[in-house]
Amino acid sequence: MEEADGNGKSMKGRGRLCCICNKRRAALKRPKTLEQICRECFYEVFEEEIHQVIVENQLFKPGERIALGASGGKDSTVLAYVLSELNRRHNYGLDLFLLSVDEGITGYRDDSLETVKRNEIQYGLPLKIVSYKDLYGWTMDEIVKMIGLKNNCTFCGVFRRQALDRGAALLKVDKLATGHNADDIAETVLLNILRGDIARLSRCTSIITGEDGPIPRCKPFKYTYEKEIVMYAYFKRLDYFSTECIYSPNAYRGFVREFIKDLERIRPRAILDIIQSGEDFRISTSTKMPEQGTCERCGYISSQKWCKACVLLEGLNRGLPKLGIGRSRGLSDDRKKGIKENIGTKSIESKQCGTLDF
Amino acid sequence: MQLTLEFGGGLELLCDSVKIHNVNVDPQNGTEKLIMKDLLSWVRTNLIKERPEMFMKEDSVRPGVLVLVNDCDWELSGQLDTTLEEKDVVVFISTLHGG
Numbered sequence: 001m002e003e004a005d006g007n008g009k010s011m012k013g014r015g016r017l018c019c020i021c022n023k024r025r026a027a028l029k030r031p032k033t034l035e036q037i038c039r040e041c042f043y044e045v046f047e048e049e050i051h052q053v054i055v056e057n058q059l060f061k062p063g064e065r066i067a068l069g070a071s072g073g074k075d076s077t078v079l080a081y082v083l084s085e086l087n088r089r090h091n092y093g094l095d096l097f098l099l100s101v102d103e104g105i106t107g108y109r110d111d112s113l114e115t116v117k118r119n120e121i122q123y124g125l126p127l128k129i130v131s132y133k134d135l136y137g138w139t140m141d142e143i144v145k146m147i148g149l150k151n152n153c154t155f156c157g158v159f160r161r162q163a164l165d166r167g168a169a170l171l172k173v174d175k176l177a178t179g180h181n182a183d184d185i186a187e188t189v190l191l192n193i194l195r196g197d198i199a200r201l202s203r204c205t206s207i208i209t210g211e212d213g214p215i216p217r218c219k220p221f222k223y224t225y226e227k228e229i230v231m232y233a234y235f236k237r238l239d240y241f242s243t244e245c246i247y248s249p250n251a252y253r254g255f256v257r258e259f260i261k262d263l264e265r266i267r268p269r270a271i272l273d274i275i276q277s278g279e280d281f282r283i284s285t286s287t288k289m290p291e292q293g294t295c296e297r298c299g300y301i302s303s304q305k306w307c308k309a310c311v312l313l314e315g316l317n318r319g320l321p322k323l324g325i326g327r328s329r330g331l332s333d334d335r336k337k338g339i340k341e342n343i344g345t346k347s348i349e350s351k352q353c354g355t356l357d358f
Numbered sequence: 359m360q361l362t363l364e365f366g367g368g369l370e371l372l373c374d375s376v377k378i379h380n381v382n383v384d385p386q387n388g389t390e391k392l393i394m395k396d397l398l399s400w401v402r403t404n405l406i407k408e409r410p411e412m413f414m415k416e417d418s419v420r421p422g423v424l425v426l427v428n429d430c431d432w433e434l435s436g437q438l439d440t441t442l443e444e445k446d447v448v449v450f451i452s453t454l455h456g457g
């Protein structure tokens with residue numbers, strides 16, 4: 001006779017038991033371990049693994065103020081939910097804040113910000129929104145109107161990075177935590193290899209970056225699979241926004257994304273192995289890390305006279321939007337040529353444009 | 359056979375932004391039972407209005423699309439070979455959109 005679950009639905013051979021508790025019906029197969037586990041055990045291992053990552057890497061110290069980069073998307077929504085939970089459960093003693101950037105993209109960011117505002121209430125975390133319009137005098141809609149769809153992600157990526165730092169400074173936080181997951185990091189490792197960007201390759205797997213800068217950033221989901229984040233959000237009925245940025249050209253990164261998903265289907269461990277490969281790369285070349293100074297104009301960290309945002313902004317304000325696009329640093333001259341041909345897919349530290357978490 | 363199909367994570371945009379579809383699908387190709395493989399091609403023909411490549415790749419879902427049958431990961435029930443029954447709820451969620 002067939003078993004039935006709570007709803008009286010037949011289980012048709014789907015009734016395998018959870019390999020952790022051996023009591024309840026398995027609800028998913030973990031990509032990391034291939035274990036078949038039930039919902040309750042899944043919540044437990046998912047949350048506790050993140051806790052372990054936080055503890056082992058000393059991501060936070062008691063009493064710190066932490067901003068969570070919040071886009072309204074799945075990763076940052078689950079991050080806000082899980083971190084507030086762990087903060088309570090394990091007495092981290094953290095003050096958590098949601099930090100969002102309003103790029104000024106009608107029909108996209110305004111909708112996703114509504115999601116973040118609901119998260120503010122649902123999780124009881126104070127929310128700060130910083131906008132491109134306030135910081136730079138331009139919305140993304142206005143920028144795209146001026147420059148077209150070709151290089152807009154260069155603007156978006158540079159402006160967003162700085163906007164998050166400025167928002168974090170306004171909130172007086174000690175650190176910024178982002179929702180980058182294992183799939184994102186594997187993708188960035190491959191992108192940096194494909195671009196020959198060894199300096200970024202060695203940096204992109206670090207779980208904490210920018211410790212010498214104004215606001216260090218950390219990635220508590222570095223080892224968390226995207227599949228599990230989405231399953232968690234689905235089972236917990238978390239409220240998130242999932243529309244793609246209308247300005248995202250996305251082609252090069254999109255291919256790499258697809259490649260990783262294809263690999264995952266055949267061998268889910270591939271994602272962790274790519275991260276491991278990235279970690280094991282050690283620079284032994286003469287690749288120079290640019291020296292850090294501050295921008296003469298706005299005071300933001302910069303290795304040049306003006307920071308990238310100020311250069312781009314100057315171009316916009318003078319009606320010369322190409323200014324500052326395609327410049328590369330720390331590369332030999334023959335490399336620069338190759339990079340210039342890749343304009344439009346440059347913001348390789350960021351996720352595809354329109355998503356906040358990077 | 360009556361089924362409830364749910365699209366999420368941005369996939370709903372491919373079917374006129376409707377998330378939940380109550381549909382009637384009969385077993386295909388003269389067989390007696392309906393399996394996921396046949397349901398997918400039915401969905402592609404009858405519900406997906408644009409960019410089918412965002413939903414499917416070859417005869418399965420595109421890698422990165424999660425499938426749950428009665429809230430259970432289809433990787434536990436045989437994926438394309440999963441047999442569907444009256445009143446089953448099938449959920450498709452894209453993991454590929456947004457952060």
Ligand SMILES: [Zn+2]
Pocket residue numbers: 018019020021022023024037038039040041042
């Ligand atoms: Zn269990």
Ligand SMILES: [Zn+2]
Pocket residue numbers: 295296297298299300306307308309310
């Ligand atoms: Zn500046």
Ligand SMILES: [Zn+2]
Pocket residue numbers: 152153156245247248353354
């Ligand atoms: Zn963009």
